[in-house]
Amino acid sequence: MKKWVSLVGCSLLFLTWMLPVNAEEGTALTRKPLYQADVRIDPIKKEVAGTVTITFWPKDPTRAYLHLYPNVFTEEHQGMLWEELLGNGPTLGTYTNKKLLVDGIAVASKQTKDLNIFEVPLEGQTGPRTIVMEFEMTLPRNDGRMSYDDHSLWLGNWLPVLAVYDKEGWHLDPYEPVGDPFYSENADYEVNVTLPKEYQLASTAPDMAAKQVSTREGEKRIQLGAENVRDFALVVMDASYQRTETKVGETVVRTWWRKTDDPETAEQIHEAAAKSLAYFHHQLGAYPYTEYDVVRTGGAINGMEYPALVFLDGRHFFSGEETGIVTVVHETAHQWFYGLLGNNQVKEAWLDEGFTEYVTLSYLSQQDPLLGAERVRRRLGQGTSVQYYVAEEQRPWQALSAFPNNQSYSDLVYSRTSSMLWLLQGAWGEERVHDVLKQYVEKYRYQVVTGKEWGAFLSEMAGEDAGAFLDYWLKVDMSQQEQAAAWLERQRLKHQKK
Structure with missing residues (x-):
């Protein structure tokens, strides 16, 4: 939604x-x-x-x-x-x-x-x-x-x-x-x-x-x-x-x-x-x-x-x-993330909402570059400014009952998760990210996937453990910030060599 x-x-x-x-x-x-x-x-x-x-x-x-x-x-x-x-x-x-x-x-x-x-x-x-x-x-x-x-x-x-x-x-x-x-x-x-x-x-x-x-x-x-x-x-x-x-x-x-x-x-x-x-x-x-x-x-x-x-x-x-255009694109993307690829929306809402918002940003950036760029800017702004949520011990990877309001839910589940994937796109390129997502959807089509399974799948595709990267972005573990940045840089360099 x-x-x-x-x-x-x-x-x-x-x-x-x-x-x-x-x-x-x-x-x-x-x-x-x-x-x-x-x-x-x-x-x-x-x-x-x-x-x-x-x-x-x-x-x-x-x-x-x-x-x-x-x-x-x-x-x-x-x-x-x-x-x-x-x-x-x-x-x-x-x-x-x-x-x-x-x-x-x-x-x-x-x-x-x-x-x-x-x-x-x-x-x-x-x-x-x-x-x-x-x-x-x-x-x-x-x-x-x-x-x-x-x-x-x-x-x-x-x-x-x-x-x-x-x-x-x-x-x-x-x-x-x-x-x-x-x-x-x-x-x-x-x-x-x-x-x-x-x-x-x-x-x-x-x-x-x-x-x-x-x-x-x-x-x-x-x-x-x-x-x-x-x-x-x-x-x-x-x-x-x-x-x-x-x-x-x-x-x-x-x-x-x-x-x-x-x-x-x-x-x-x-x-x-x-x-x-x-x-x-x-x-x-x-x-x-x-x-x-x-x-x-x-x-x-x-x-x-x-x-x-x-x-x-x-x-x-x-x-x-103009809100209907963005909203219908987001809901259409849910036909894959939630529809074809299920998840526990109560415990791990980021698995459908965050992925849905990421591919929504990708579509808008291609179809209407000005509108896409503005939405990417806002999502990155909300997804990376998390000092308040660190103090409140709020994170994307938590149950719905832990969110005190809709704003925190939006900032963390939608913005932080889509920001994580957008930065991965910066390291891998859109073509590779989307190819990985296509393989991910095909592997778990009509089933239910967990955050742990996504982490294992991402690590497999990356060729190295993605734990620090995911802990920083999805659990807002600030002790993993440098390791997450280093992981992303290694992925960028690895991709450039291919």
């Missing part, structure tokens, strides 16, 4: 999922969860109701945990960060779990102390398990990722999603009001949506290929499917929305905007989305999805990334606004 403060065939699918494999990586990709949802959306009442079935291979045989993010917005939250996220006068939503089954048998669920975490008992059989949950929700109204206005409702992080269980155990982090408090693994989705006929829809799935069937009078049912995605978001829009389309390779880029928006500004945003997608496709590796939607929402989230779909709030679509 780009904050304002930071510079501006089910059966076939199931059979494939069930095939046994031997390689560890192949097992992870083959045994990814399958989410099958059937929901009804009422854009007038702002209600969503339905059932989700999750078929998965549990790593903990005794229990599973689900993130129920909408539940967070059924209670009031206090504090500056919540006020910045939710805006003025937010209204609460509702969320009800009407039924919970495990392998067809009703079970007693358990709400943990955190509103977004729901415990599901799994005692019994081994092998693949199935959770069925029936739910009803009324949308909250706020400035965030899941809300509505008079012309649309946008659903980000709305479906129940499995919490991650990895080598560290369960990740059951609370919903933080700073950054993007999400950590999820790739899955396949089949989502059937019933809504009034006069409404339009954009989602993570390839909507143009979606099958539509009539239900009762005045409604339509859209059958959506998406493979190898980290989440599933959608936007329901009324007739005030129109779209602009451009084909980029095998991907159709669609920008959705309202008739009351400035057409020239909307066209500029669309052009930036298409051009940057083509650029990142070439620089970072193939983009695998056949559609990419940029959707104008309400609220004030600025920009928010989801697989094959991003939100841009309406302030970007005013006449004379």
